[in-house]
Amino acid sequence: MQSKLLKKEMTIPADFLYSPRAATIVKTKQMTANEKFFEIKFDDGEPLGHEPGQFIQLSIFGIGEAPVGICSSPTKEDRSTFEVCVRKVGTFTNALHKLDVGDKLGIRGPYGRGFPIDELKGNDVLIVAGGLGIVPLRSLINFIIDRRRDFGNVMILLGCKGPKDRLFTDDMKEWERMLNINYACTVDRADPDWKGNVGVITTLMPGVHIDKNRTYAVVVGPPIMYKFVIAELLKKGLSENQIILSLERRMKCGLGKCGHCQINSVYVCKDGPTFTYAELKGLGEAL
Amino acid sequence: MRYVSLQKDKLPQFVNSLQKKYKVVAPVKKENLFVFATIEDPEEVELDYMPTILPPKKYFLPQHEKLGSFVKDNVAMADTNIDVEPTVLFGAHTCDIEGIECLDIVFHDTPADPYFGRRKKSIIIIGYECMKPCDEYSTCVTMDTLNPRAGYDIMITDIGDKYILYINSPEGMGIIGKNPIFGKVENERDVKTKLLKLREDKVKNFKVQIDADYKELNKIFGTSYNSKTWQDVGKRCVSCGNCTAVCPTCYCFDINDEVKLDMSGGKRERVWDSCQLDEFAMVTGGENFRKERSSRQRHRYYRKFDYSVKKYSKFFCVGCGRCTRTCMADISLIETVNELAKEHKNAK
Amino acid sequence: MSQSKNKKVRIALFDFADCEGCQLQVTYLNDQLVGLLEHCEIVNFREAISERSDDYDIALVEGSITRKHDEERVKKIRENAKILIAYGSCACIGGVNGLRKKFTQEEAKDIVYKGREFPIDVGEPRPVHEVVKVDYFIYGCPTNNEETIKALKSILIGKGYTPPRYPVCVECKLKENVCLFEKGQVCLGPVTRGGCGAWCTSYGNTCYGCRGLLDKPAQEGQMDILKKNGYTLEELKQKFETYNLCRMMGEQNATEKS
């Protein structure tokens, strides 16, 4: 289950295994009360060189590190920067939220196995995002948009708690507008201005028509969502190999050593964070 | 020359000669138990010892290890090189050597861990073969770690009237060198035969307590994931983390930053962690993927007998018995595995 | 807390019902104290200096809150302080003061002040957080300077401080001590919050639980262990009580209520 990336890493001098590379924040945006967007550039000008679905370890010395997914596509116009979107939940993320344009931070990575782009190519792609799950998926969606010709039908289903919790609303407007993308969004609880769907994400599923022979579903969201969405997808006839998920676990090293992200015999940081449902099904602690 | 002999009374002299060039760490007494410690006086060395409280992994993966330092307003980590004093690990048992081998596999798996690598390179391992069982908790026969195999520079075997030293590496050769305290071995083939015979004979002294052999073990774990044994073990466990700390093949760690008092900088270090602790697998939002003590204990066993086999084709239990010895709740590896073996057999 | 270059963070120490042992630890900081004083200023430290001030950022509150008068005093401190730290076990969990709770106020007064006219407000020993909001906790009887420094640094750079949630055993094993159970003794290490560096057990004594029970102690497992070692429930309760009576009584009340 080793990705191409691991070979790349071997060329990093050993000393730098735990040493972050210096980077600077070039743009920030408060997306919701708790989520903030950062555009980051390496001080040496090198691109990050990631694949959609991979993650990096952000580092603030004195505070610590935290793994976060990359939300920009490697096909982005300005390849010298990349983007992340972080929810404020604890020590590190609180400290990160205090940073602004011009502030420096450290980056390790990219790490992990991204979404299986090669397999998705030529096929239909159903993207299901719940809450923060949109963060790594945005990278994939924008990748697909930039390489639209390589993919078949593309459907995006989005679920959030409420209209105010929606991330990347600008992108969403764009996706909604695009004719070659099917886009739907639902919220658990509406507010007076909300005109769209109301209900958990599975309520969108019946309306989705897929060709089970050529569709891959890429699903990212909280653990509770997986259970229901996977059941729906299997009902629609997708095979376990056609369902792709991304998992979140506690991580310290990102290098397959520290043991925190271990799910049964796999390490999320190295073997994942993306998996096919087939890979995870037998793992008792995965979902 | 692969073998030399050493008169028993010359052992302190040998240790003394090592001390001239190396820091020597060896088993010494601590109250009624033993620990590996830097020795000052060769007389402190206790070769007839029970497995130490902590295995020698603490020299390869220290309890607290600095990864590097940093200064304020600079994101680069400096000082990532570690200097390891040339060290001799003296008198390590074969099970512990096997434990170091397990760690070696993990830390050399891509991407290789530079800190472990450097320590491994700087530590010369002189093993000491067990001729009799240490206590009823070890399972070295089942785990096939009783006899020396690999991972050491020199192996000392007590053949009764004297020691035979087997030299297994250029570093080992460097140590033996031309030191006159060692005797020449006339016929290396004879010695080899003699040692093989000795090993055949000594196994008889060891009582095998696990009701499954090496090959069956993995199969047993293949069917035991949902065994009720885990509930029983979980009920007794107090999550003190002792079993993982003392295990020669447990290597999980945490990474922490600590700033200096004047806040001008600080260091990033890694500290031993334990999958038995409540928070170990907790993520944002409070979700904990191994909330129950039973699932954490199961995880530990599976890391020894199943996951490691899937990942590295190797058992990560070396049969040292420490986890059982240290557990105040009397959770016994032998009992647990036998319980699983029984269930496995009955299911069949 | 953001620090501007020239204004030092002002730290104040206060004591309530206690032995002042935790404050005393501050005087043992030596070089580290000097280092700390580069960006902090200690105001209100009755044991060492005379000056007093109401202008401080961080208040270290030592001791349990007992009397009405103390309750008001600590409320004032809370108002003045940006950050309030419960310092030491008396402040964090009630500590040995909790043992007083085995008696009613009247009994206690009678035992000690029998025949005295002097009015005495006995009060109920309470950890500080039961009276005012506490931002951080530094446990220990006495507090351990290594932890105090670690916590202060961590708070000063804005990271905050969470004491370990694992038991004393973790640190004890890392120090390679011979386990007390191995020697046939009863130790509260497995159910006591770590962070002291296994202080007592490293010196051959048992853990007395001075840092308080873990949030989720394996009480059943621990009882089993102790019983196996020949100790009675009564002895056990006694051991737990030494530092944890405030919490134990609180839990009892809670169950009584429900």
Added chain:
Amino acid sequence: MQQKNLNINVDYLTRVEGHGDIVINVKEGKLEKCELQVIEAPRFFEAMLRGRSIFEAQHITSRICGICSTGHSLASIKASEDAAGFTPTQQTVLLRKLLLHYETLDSHLLHAAFLVAPDALGVPSVLPLLTTHKALVLMVLGMKKDYSDLCDILAGRHTHPITVCPRGFTKLPTKKELQKTKDILTQHVAKLNKIVDLFTTLKLPNFERATEYVALTHPEEYAFLDGNITTTDMRDSVIHPHDYKEVIHEFHVAHSTSKHSKNKRDSYMVGALARININFNKLNKQAKSVASALNFKTPSYNPYMNTIAQVIESAHCLYDAIAIVDHFLKIGINYDEVVSSWPKVDEWPTFKCKARKGVGAVEVPRGILIHEYTINERGIIKNANCCIPTNQNLANIDLDMKKLVPEVLDKSKEEITLLAEMLVRAYDPCISCSCHMLDVKFIE
């Protein structure tokens, strides 16, 4: 003398351990009120000990006072052992003496150099001394750190010692640690001389009031850890610690949460001055030569001289500590004597406690400290009483002040305040302790 009104209220005495206020009220030249008020949150240790085992009494009573925790530990252990009928080994006794010496040295030096010297040099606190006597201040700070290190070696920590318990020590120092101990103590000889030099130049107020002095005394040594009780009024007779109540009569006063004590007179004094007045001849020769260097003569009725007595005692303790360490360096430590703080299950049958009383009397820096426990046959404390040195001195302090203030009424208010403060400080009171322990009587 002019007719004067004076109202002094020193709220929160600084530079004494604990909370205390001095109140002096003079109306038209007449002293109306003059007392040391001690009001602190009471903690009821007396109640807390009830029903506890003698094997945890040390741990609990140590928490009476962080500053005097070693003294409380030792007195408690002695009371426990006495009650259980246990005699400690010679090694244990010597090591306990060593620990008590550390405590005395640490406390005396801090008091003399940091709390009293500033007064004698006419500065408000130790801080100005940092400019005038920087080397000395740093030296004393260093010594303080040394004692904390030495306590770490022997007891695990200074505040609330870990290794000391009934029956012995839970951990004994290694040979290397003993050598380190010796090195540190040897360096202190020269350092102590510097402090002695400082005190030869200092002038302490001239004031005398003869009172009764109470201390332990021992036929073979300058009594700290062991001895019988005697007083200067008892001449040469002694009483066993069990009968301490024949001398120490406690009573309540309104202005303090602490108990006061007296014997035949209205008050008595305990502490370094009392000890030296009684046991001067038993001082070692080094201490005696310090006494002559400081021009100290017994008996001294000047309470301000308590500090001088402390400096002399420091010399005694230091040289005695070195002798103890030398002894162990020579014959080695017997590590088989390590004990557990609480008897193991299999040891219990060997404990045949009888229901009886045990008393531990120890000379701690501030004077004689007594713990008295009555236990049942299972070693459970039924009744406890503790006499704290500072409490025993409170009545004497009040009477000293009542004599002192009229003698100095011609001075300014500031000067009077200072003299009164200095007087209280001379006693080195630990108000923390004094409020935390009172009479302990259980009515059953």
